[in-house]
Amino acid sequence: MSDHDHTHNDQERGLSRRKVLECMTWAGTGVLWTISGGVPHSLGLVEAANAAETNGMTFMQISDSHVGFDKPANPNALGTLEEAINKVKAMAKKPSFMIHTGDISHLSKAAEFDDADRIISQSKLDVHYVPGEHDFLDEEIKFYRERYGKGTKGAGYYSFDANGVHFVGLVNVVDLKAGGLGNLGAEQLAWLADDLKGKSKSTPVVLFAHIPLWTVYPEWGWGTEDGARALELVKGFGSVTVLNGHIHQVMQKVEGNVTFHTARSTAFPQPAPGTAASPGPMKVDDAKLRSVLGIASIDFKQGQEKLAIIDTPLAG
Amino acid sequence: MTTTLLRSLALAAALLLAPGLRAHAEEIKVTIDNFTFSPAELKVKVGDTVTWTNHDDIPHTVVSAGKFRSKTMDTDNSFSFTFISAGDYKYFCSLHPHMTGMIKVE
Numbered sequence: 001m002s003d004h005d006h007t008h009n010d011q012e013r014g015l016s017r018r019k020v021l022e023c024m025t026w027a028g029t030g031v032l033w034t035i036s037g038g039v040p041h042s043l044g045l046v047e048a049a050n051a052a053e054t055n056g057m058t059f060m061q062i063s064d065s066h067v068g069f070d071k072p073a074n075p076n077a078l079g080t081l082e083e084a085i086n087k088v089k090a091m092a093k094k095p096s097f098m099i100h101t102g103d104i105s106h107l108s109k110a111a112e113f114d115d116a117d118r119i120i121s122q123s124k125l126d127v128h129y130v131p132g133e134h135d136f137l138d139e140e141i142k143f144y145r146e147r148y149g150k151g152t153k154g155a156g157y158y159s160f161d162a163n164g165v166h167f168v169g170l171v172n173v174v175d176l177k178a179g180g181l182g183n184l185g186a187e188q189l190a191w192l193a194d195d196l197k198g199k200s201k202s203t204p205v206v207l208f209a210h211i212p213l214w215t216v217y218p219e220w221g222w223g224t225e226d227g228a229r230a231l232e233l234v235k236g237f238g239s240v241t242v243l244n245g246h247i248h249q250v251m252q253k254v255e256g257n258v259t260f261h262t263a264r265s266t267a268f269p270q271p272a273p274g275t276a277a278s279p280g281p282m283k284v285d286d287a288k289l290r291s292v293l294g295i296a297s298i299d300f301k302q303g304q305e306k307l308a309i310i311d312t313p314l315a316g
Numbered sequence: 317m318t319t320t321l322l323r324s325l326a327l328a329a330a331l332l333l334a335p336g337l338r339a340h341a342e343e344i345k346v347t348i349d350n351f352t353f354s355p356a357e358l359k360v361k362v363g364d365t366v367t368w369t370n371h372d373d374i375p376h377t378v379v380s381a382g383k384f385r386s387k388t389m390d391t392d393n394s395f396s397f398t399f400i401s402a403g404d405y406k407y408f409c410s411l412h413p414h415m416t417g418m419i420k421v422e
Contacts, residue, residue, distance in 0.1 A: 178408035278350035
């Protein structure tokens with residue numbers, strides 16, 4: 001049985017029709033997309049794999065490695081990061097590059113960043129990082145910037161282009177306000193507006209940031225206060241994919257031409273919204289841990305409106 | 317006037333202005349469990365010290381804008397602050413801003 005447990009690929013093309021898509025696990029091997037108010041469409045894993053073979057570009061997403069974390073939920077977060085990187089190394093088709101959606105370290109210690117770099121560099125891929133709140137904990141808030149902040153603006157946002165896709169890495173973990181959620185801030189939003197100016201609306205856009213840009217569960221702070229303003233700026237684009245971490249579980253939503261997706265952590269799982277007293281690390285049976293940690297590969301096919309996202313657990 | 321005398325006068329004034337001031341300031345504890353400050357609201361007297369202790373597996377901070385700011389508290393780390401003036405001190409965790417609390421100092 002394949003260990004690919006989710007496949008997202010909406011092959012329907014149609015910018016004008018707003019569709020509500022639901023994602024259902026299909027016998028543990030793939031995912032069935034159902035389209036409410038339209039023709040149901042499903043895509044099995046074999047189709048996804050074939051699609052990937054003919055595609056121009058695949059990139060990886062890893063998230064929330066929390067190097068340094070050693071609590072009961074996973075006493076060896078560095079070890080599971082290494083397992084995740086081994087998964088990437090073993091991929092039949094070498095991804096073009098990798099994005100890391102933050103919380104590289106657990107406590108922003110130099111040794112934690114060093115350990116993370118030592119393991120992640122084994123993938124031999126270019127890695128584009130955005131910071132999580134755990135990466136800005138050192139007294140002078142300098143380790144992240146020194147290592148990953150070169151050529152970035154503000155607290156570390158930037159954009160780049162690859163294979164005709166425009167990627168934007170955003171920072172929503174600084175200047176958080178009491179009682180609030182994640183925060184992009186006026187300066188970054190102004191930069192984003194400027195960055196997107198002049199881009200053809202047919203350019204696929206990928207926004208990635210640590211905390212979900214859409215409101216997943218405000219009671220646990222899972223959302224971004226001014227995320228809607230960023231989404232407003234990409235409204236006219238035909239294909240928008242929003243990739244986040246922070247919540248240590250796969251969650252997705254498709255709204256019009258925007259696909260939202262959160263990746264698993266490589267360190268420890270967190271509970272589904274509202275199912276526990278807090279969003280803290282969730283202790284699962286040792287045998288089950290690797291089924292709730294993992295990586296995501298994102299496949300882009302020229303002429304395709306949506307990107308196909310395949311989440312792969314470390315095991316199970 | 318000597319510094320000692322000034323201090324004595326200041327102390328006398330404080331005693332007059334704060335009839336509730338006790339001879340011994342108290343040490344009061346606030347715990348952090350499950351991303352929650354407990355008690356979330358606390359009344360203390362001027363001179364009291366509040367100590368926050370993080371019992372979660374995730375680091376937290378205690379920040380009151382312009383008043384006090386803890387370092388990052390990992391599991392079982394503590395932060396203490398002595399309140400020397402009356403007022404309402406709203407505070408939050410700068411990493412998880414949905415975590416809020418209040419110390420009322422009278």
